Amino acid sequence: MGVLLVTFLIGGLVTLISYWWYKDKLQREKLAWIPRVPGLPIIGNIMEFTDSTVFVPILLEHASKNDGLCYIDLFNRKLIVATNYDFLQFVLTSMNILDKSFEYKFFHKWLGMGLLNAREQRWKKSRKMLTPAFHFSILEQFVDIFDNNSSIMCELLQKEAIDSESVLNIFPYVAMSTLDIICESAMRVPIGAQKNHRSDYVFAVKDMCRIVVERVFSPIKMFDTLYPLTKDYYKEKRNLEIIHSRTLSVIRQRKKELEKEAVEGRGDYGGKKKMAFLDLLLQSTIDGRPLTEEEIRAEVDTFMFEGHDTTSAAISFTLYCLSEHEDVQRKAIEEQHRIFGKDKDRSVTHRELLDMKYLELVIKESLRIYPSVPFVGRLSDKDVKYKDGKIIPAGVGVLILISCVNLDPKIFPDPHKFDPSRFEHPDKIPPYSYLPFSAGSRNCIGQKFAILEMKAVISKVLRNFVLLPAGEAPIICAETILNSKNGVKVRLGKREWI
Numbered sequence: 001m002g003v004l005l006v007t008f009l010i011g012g013l014v015t016l017i018s019y020w021w022y023k024d025k026l027q028r029e030k031l032a033w034i035p036r037v038p039g040l041p042i043i044g045n046i047m048e049f050t051d052s053t054v055f056v057p058i059l060l061e062h063a064s065k066n067d068g069l070c071y072i073d074l075f076n077r078k079l080i081v082a083t084n085y086d087f088l089q090f091v092l093t094s095m096n097i098l099d100k101s102f103e104y105k106f107f108h109k110w111l112g113m114g115l116l117n118a119r120e121q122r123w124k125k126s127r128k129m130l131t132p133a134f135h136f137s138i139l140e141q142f143v144d145i146f147d148n149n150s151s152i153m154c155e156l157l158q159k160e161a162i163d164s165e166s167v168l169n170i171f172p173y174v175a176m177s178t179l180d181i182i183c184e185s186a187m188r189v190p191i192g193a194q195k196n197h198r199s200d201y202v203f204a205v206k207d208m209c210r211i212v213v214e215r216v217f218s219p220i221k222m223f224d225t226l227y228p229l230t231k232d233y234y235k236e237k238r239n240l241e242i243i244h245s246r247t248l249s250v251i252r253q254r255k256k257e258l259e260k261e262a263v264e265g266r267g268d269y270g271g272k273k274k275m276a277f278l279d280l281l282l283q284s285t286i287d288g289r290p291l292t293e294e295e296i297r298a299e300v301d302t303f304m305f306e307g308h309d310t311t312s313a314a315i316s317f318t319l320y321c322l323s324e325h326e327d328v329q330r331k332a333i334e335e336q337h338r339i340f341g342k343d344k345d346r347s348v349t350h351r352e353l354l355d356m357k358y359l360e361l362v363i364k365e366s367l368r369i370y371p372s373v374p375f376v377g378r379l380s381d382k383d384v385k386y387k388d389g390k391i392i393p394a395g396v397g398v399l400i401l402i403s404c405v406n407l408d409p410k411i412f413p414d415p416h417k418f419d420p421s422r423f424e425h426p427d428k429i430p431p432y433s434y435l436p437f438s439a440g441s442r443n444c445i446g447q448k449f450a451i452l453e454m455k456a457v458i459s460k461v462l463r464n465f466v467l468l469p470a471g472e473a474p475i476i477c478a479e480t481i482l483n484s485k486n487g488v489k490v491r492l493g494k495r496e497w498i
């Protein structure tokens with residue numbers, strides 16, 4: 001019996017290794033047209049990427065030596081690293097490469113198969129269902145919410161932080177404000193995160209961003225069988241309890257309100273009016289049936305995460321850029337004066353947000369240098385023909401380095417210089433060379449929402465404060481959402497509005 005078991009185990013192991021070896025050999029042959037980054041036997045390049053502050057520059061160095069393309073090995077997984085425009089255009093517009101790469105699997109427990117993670121067939125249905133939630137007429141209704149919540153943020157800054165000598169990490173203030181905004185607008189459930197000060201939810205989301213990236217590159221945490229041996233496994237469990245209980249309470253609260261509205265004959269339950277995100281989810285059907293609570297939670301978790309963490313990073317880094325560039329801040333203020341005249345405290349309108357053309361250039365330039373999503377990944381389960389007989393093999397991921405594409409000196413001379421005038425002539429920027437919201441059919445569904453929200457918040461801060469340099473540059477780390485190890489530091493002075 002014992003001999004039989006050992007023979008069986010050895011046989012199984014040999015079959016597994018032979019399968020790995022054969023799959024590896026086939027993929028390597030098909031990838032022969034892309035330079036491979038030399039690595040160690042078996043573990044490949046994994047040891048180069050253990051620090052989130054350096055792995056993007058390392059990948060860029062490898063890719064730029066090889067015309068914007070190379071591939072790396074992470075144990076038995078291969079990943080094409082891409083900054084080459086032709087290739088990016090091909091991948092992002094291909095209807096055969098719509099799935100997300102292997103690395104997104106580390107999001108699954110958190111975000112389920114919501115829009116970000118959904119596989120091709122489900123994604124098409126979900127995207128079609130959710131697109132109306134970003135209609136112009138819906139976004140217009142959110143302007144007051146943007147305005148009120150940025151006022152609360154400015155009041156807090158006024159009370160707690162205004163002192164032109166002290167250095168302030170602006171990030172937590174912005175994060176609470178964007179969390180309030182996404183809950184009140186997309187979910188229709190105000191949660192008052194700013195007034196409660198601390199939000200376990202925000203801390204849990206931040207920690208999950210770190211955990212997900214560390215699992216991609218850690219030789220222990222990446223394996224589901226070994227992961228429970230690490231502290232992060234337990235931290236992840238705790239974080240997910242906090243996050244999921246928050247989203248479930250938001251969903252249940254809104255569901256109750258909708259039912260009450262229906263009983264009282266208010267609202268438009270089951271009607272034709274365009275609905276905000278959560279109302280749409282609660283009243284939609286997919287494959288002829290209503291969505292389950294699990295499916296709704298996956299979408300809500302996805303939107304809470306994508307809709308608050310991305311914008312809080314983007315707003316914080318833009319405020320930092322403005323604090324460092326007095327000339328740019330002056331022009332932005334001139335525009336605010338032109339729009340608001342003497343009354344800096346009145347509410348902004350949708351039309352006025354659209355009119356903030358210079359502020360839009362500032363935001364675009366800030367997202368170029370500090371893209372909230374520094375990289376995205378794609379995958380196909382079939383071989384895909386690229387050009388001249390070249391193949392992107394089935395099961396090989398493509399990692400698109402957004403943060404490096406945006407810094408190409410051929411397109412953006414002196415790329416680290418903050419210069420919003422680069423975007424005065426958008427026609428001069430070639431397609432697929434500026435990708436903060438990704439591109440193609442799986443681009444960011446919330447980009448118009450994000451730009452409007454950013455304008456509303458930044459405009460309010462500019463009208464109330466002079467942003468001054470703190471003398472401390474952010475230490476950038478790529479933790480799925482761009483983050484700074486030392487916070488995003490500015491100093492705030494009182495703005496005299498004449």
Ligand code: HEM
Nearest residue numbers: 115116306307310311314372373376437438444445446450
């Ligand atoms: C400055 C702010 C934002 C930036 C830079 C940004 C960037 C991106 C990027 C690069 C992607 C592609 C991700 C990938 O392929 O892995 C994406 C997808 C997505 N974003 Fe955004 N985003 C922002 C704000 C928002 C907001 C405010 C929302 C919701 C209200 C949102 C919802 C989503 C969703 C649901 C997806 C998945 C889309 C799909 O796969 O069809 N994003 N975003």
